[in-house]
Amino acid sequence: MTVRIVVVLACMVVMLRLSEAAVYRIGDSAGWTTIANVDYKLWASTKTFHIGDTVLFQYNPQFHNVMRVTHAMYRSCNNSKPISTFTTGNDSITLTNHGHHFFFCGVPGHCQAGQKLDLNVIHPTSSTPLSDPPISSDSSSPSSPPSTTTIPAAGVPGPSPSHAASISHVAAAIVALLVSCFVANFAY
Known part of the structure; x- marks a missing residue:
């Protein structure tokens, strides 16, 4: 009993x-792009990410991709050996542990132009204030369902519908x- x-x-x-x-659409309504001049560092700084949250990268796969990389690769925009590469244009990634998760677009010149993202998933015992609510549905999102992937953090100690x-x-x-x-x- x-x-x-x-x-x-x-x-x-x-x-x-x-x-x-929560589910967060990277770049909000602009998505994952170089055209809209999104400051992804500023975007990420306004959110508080937790284990179990999902980030959604929405982009035109003819012009962009998403690469998960190490901290060193992130800093130098080195796309030679990514941890993983996503190419659907509607990539859903669940954050499974705390720490920094590093991403950038592997198309030549895009990372250097600012299409890079450092997500810091807070430690579960952290008392960081709550972030903005998750995104809401809008008509500009692609109609295909997101491909879902679960990834661990990059090993660096503590960053839609x-x-x-x-x-x-x-x-x-x-x-x-x-x-x-x-x-x-x-x-x-």
């Missing part, structure tokens, strides 16, 4: 954490179901 209580409580904690995950709302409702329903099962088991 005690094991059942622990399992139910653990499931509730996991579901509550999932309901807090939103699916967060639907996850929140599902998590709340699961928690309610678990609570009702928990209460039913103890009613007898």
Whole structure:
């Protein structure tokens, strides 16, 4: 009986954490581009990223890509050996651990022109203020579903339509179901 209580409580904690995950569209309405002169460093500084959050890179795949790189590669815009490369134009990446995550466009000249991003996922015990709410849906987003990838941090110590709302409702329903099962088991 005690094991059942622990399992139910653990499931509730996991579901509550999932309901807090956010989806951020890189560059907001401008997306991942060199044309709109987006300051990605400034953009990232206005957000607080947490483990479980998802970042969405939306771009024209004929002109751009997304490369996940090391800190040294990021600083020098070296695209010779990226950790991973994304090319769909609608890349969804879930952040799975704290620390810095480094990205840039591998098309020659784009990183040097500022199409690079350093995301700092805060440590779970950090007391950093909450960020802006996740993005909302707009008509300019591509119609194809995002390709989803989960990646770890780059190993450097501590830097759309939103699916967060639907996850929140599902998590709340699961928690309610678990609570009702928990209460039913103890009613007898």
